[in-house]
Amino acid sequence: MASEKYGLKQLSTTISNVSELIRGGYVYADKSGFVLRMICTPETYFLLARPRRFGKTTFLSTVAEIFDGNKDLFNGFAIRRTDYSWPRHPVVRLDFSDK
Numbered sequence: 001m002a003s004e005k006y007g008l009k010q011l012s013t014t015i016s017n018v019s020e021l022i023r024g025g026y027v028y029a030d031k032s033g034f035v036l037r038m039i040c041t042p043e044t045y046f047l048l049a050r051p052r053r054f055g056k057t058t059f060l061s062t063v064a065e066i067f068d069g070n071k072d073l074f075n076g077f078a079i080r081r082t083d084y085s086w087p088r089h090p091v092v093r094l095d096f097s098d099k
Contacts, residue, residue, distance in 0.1 A: 016057040018065055019073055029055075032079035035063050039084075064091045 012026045021028045038046055050056050065073055069088040074080050 016061060018058055018061040019070070021058070022073055030077045031059055031062055032066065032074055032077045035059075035066050036079050036082060036084055038063075039066075064093065067091050 009025055009027045012021060012024075015021055015024070015026065018028065020026075038044075048056055048059065066079065066086075067089040068091060069086045071080070071086045
C-alpha cells in the first residue's frame, strides 16, 4: 500500500471512536484544544450542528475520553500541553442511530 511505503497514516471512514483512531495509527485531527475551551467556559451552551458524516460522533468520543480521565491517550495533543488536571466525570452516552 502506498501509505505504508511513504510512512503516511491511514484515513478511516468507518471508525468513530477516538481511542481506536489514535491507537490504530489513523489520521486524527486534534480537537482536544476545543474541548478544553468548552470545559473552561462555564455557564455556556454549545450546539454541535454539523452535516451527516462530519465528525460529531468522533468529537463526542473525544469529549468522553477526556471526561473519563484518559490522560495517556492524548500524549502529544493540545490538551496535554496545558495544566488541565484530568478529573473524572460521569459520561452518559445516548445513541439515537438507526443500527
